[in-house]
Amino acid sequence: MKSTSTGPEAVMAIADLEQARLLADPLKLSILQAMGGEAKTTMQVAEAMGEKPTRLYRHVEALEAAGLVRLVRTRPKRGTVEKYYQAVARRFEVHPDLFAPEDNTLDTMLAGILTRATTEIGEAMRNFRQSPHPDGPQPLFLHLRAEVSAADLDDLHRRLMDWADDLESRQATASHESTANWSGFLAFYPSPTGQKSNRENTS
Amino acid sequence: MKSTSTGPEAVMAIADLEQARLLADPLKLSILQAMGGEAKTTMQVAEAMGEKPTRLYRHVEALEAAGLVRLVRTRPKRGTVEKYYQAVARRFEVHPDLFAPEDNTLDTMLAGILTRATTEIGEAMRNFRQSPHPDGPQPLFLHLRAEVSAADLDDLHRRLMDWADDLESRQATASHESTANWSGFLAFYPSPTGQKSNRENTS
Structure with a gap:
């Protein structure tokens, strides 16, 4: 071999x-x-x-x-x-x-x-x-939309990437226990039309 | 009013x-x-x-x-x-x-x-x-699959839920800065057929 x-x-x-x-x-x-x-x-x-x-x-x-x-x-x-x-x-x-x-x-x-x-x-x-x-x-199936600051957006984006890295790195070490195969589909993208939430001035 | x-x-x-x-x-x-x-x-x-x-x-x-x-x-x-x-x-x-x-x-x-x-x-x-x-x-668009232990599965599941909570809670506080509207679709589910990865005995 x-x-x-x-x-x-x-x-x-x-x-x-x-x-x-x-x-x-x-x-x-x-x-x-x-x-x-x-x-x-x-x-x-x-x-x-x-x-x-x-x-x-x-x-x-x-x-x-x-x-x-x-x-x-x-x-x-x-x-x-x-x-x-x-x-x-x-x-x-x-x-x-x-x-x-x-x-x-x-x-x-x-x-x-x-x-x-x-x-x-x-x-x-x-x-x-x-x-x-x-x-x-x-x-788990979630479809969400939110208005976020630039800093929060960077943080949320990074955390999804980290999650994906983690899923993949744990795969490599899961050989000695009872395991299950799970799939993930993650999408995070600028919302299309209608997304600008109309913040009202109610004060 | x-x-x-x-x-x-x-x-x-x-x-x-x-x-x-x-x-x-x-x-x-x-x-x-x-x-x-x-x-x-x-x-x-x-x-x-x-x-x-x-x-x-x-x-x-x-x-x-x-x-x-x-x-x-x-x-x-x-x-x-x-x-x-x-x-x-x-x-x-x-x-x-x-x-x-x-x-x-x-x-x-x-x-x-x-x-x-x-x-x-x-x-x-x-x-x-x-x-x-x-x-x-x-x-970001990711489609992933991994074989994970029960403990890791619980942890990964919880982190996606936390991410969703966080996206929504930040929405509420994002009123005073430059903001963007982003959408997330998260799916995490047991992989269908073909999912049992064939771990080979190469030792």
């Missing part, structure tokens, strides 16, 4: 337009997420996703060529070689400035993330209704 | 099936959210939502009859009386146990929240692309 021991970085800032375009493809993004924890073969990812492996190979190759996943281990198996890939980071940050104003890649990417999250939440809730967890925390 | 000074509670746990059913109606939920900050008239809510006020009156009446909004102030205006309503809480918690297993009210409610959040996020991002905020925090 050939192996390298470096795990994924917590966050990778995407500075390359080609890399960003790959992330805008929902299937590549799913593969990348699946390879964000333990190293996996394309076959294992395909099984978890309910896809045919033959459909995924070229996407994994594209992700590897772009430097978004890396080959961390090979293992001989029945005359062939199993290739274990791992994402280079557990989270990717894409800055809007990367794109030209008329480029809609970012919208495509966001639409893909939203569709995937919505589908997953619906599925999770059907499962939960069929077998609730009476002792643990209940699933 | 008649006025009562009690503001909304932070959270109200819904224990009444009729109240829960009202929350499952997307339009009533939108009205309730609009009345979650300052007290507003039905007319003001209609304007902010781009709806006709005549379409909203009966929904506001139903919310008041169910005890989800209350009349906090009246003001004579041109021969009529303006009625200012406020939600009794800024957040409502609905426990899945409230519903019979075959009752799909909760699914309807969740679907409504998701649709509304998705629409709002799309709109917010189009606005943001047209006029980015180079100095402030960037919009």
Whole structure:
């Protein structure tokens, strides 16, 4: 067995337009997420996703060529070689400035993330209704809006990022206890129209 | 002017099936959210939502009859009386146990929240692309999954609830500075199928 021991970085800032375009493809993004924890073969990812492996190979190759996943281990198996890939980071940050104003890649990417999250939440809730967890925390869905100061905004933004870092770092150390798999979808964004709350002068 | 000074509670746990059913109606939920900050008239809510006020009156009446909004102030205006309503809480918690297993009210409610959040996020991002905020925090969209211990799960769950409480409590005190309106959508739920990460024995 050939192996390298470096795990994924917590966050990778995407500075390359080609890399960003790959992330805008929902299937590549799913593969990348699946390879964000333990190293996996394309076959294992395909099984978890309910896809045919033959459909995924070229996407994994594209992700590897772009430097978004890396080959961390090979293992001989029945005359062939199993290739274990791992994402280079557990989270990717894409800055809007990367794109030209008329480029809609970012919208495509966001639409893909939203569709995937919505589908997953619906599925999770059907499962939960069929077998609730009476002792643990209940699933949480919150949609909120508030008028906040610049300092509070920075603080609230940072705390959500910290929460995400924490979720991911605890994942790595959860191997010796009873564990559960939970998903999080966090969105925090400037409110669209109608958002300027009409503070009344009632004094 | 008649006025009562009690503001909304932070959270109200819904224990009444009729109240829960009202929350499952997307339009009533939108009205309730609009009345979650300052007290507003039905007319003001209609304007902010781009709806006709005549379409909203009966929904506001139903919310008041169910005890989800209350009349906090009246003001004579041109021969009529303006009625200012406020939600009794800024957040409502609905426990899945409230519903019979075959009752799909909760699914309807969740679907409504998701649709509304998705629409709002799309709109917010189009606005943001047209006029980015180079100095402030960037919009944040994260979809994560992790295998966590029961203790970590409780902690992560509590921190998201605290974050929501904090967002709402800061709203109340943000009146004297430059402020911005931001929306948050937080979902944290048991991962659906494929979630059991295949920890490999590579030792």
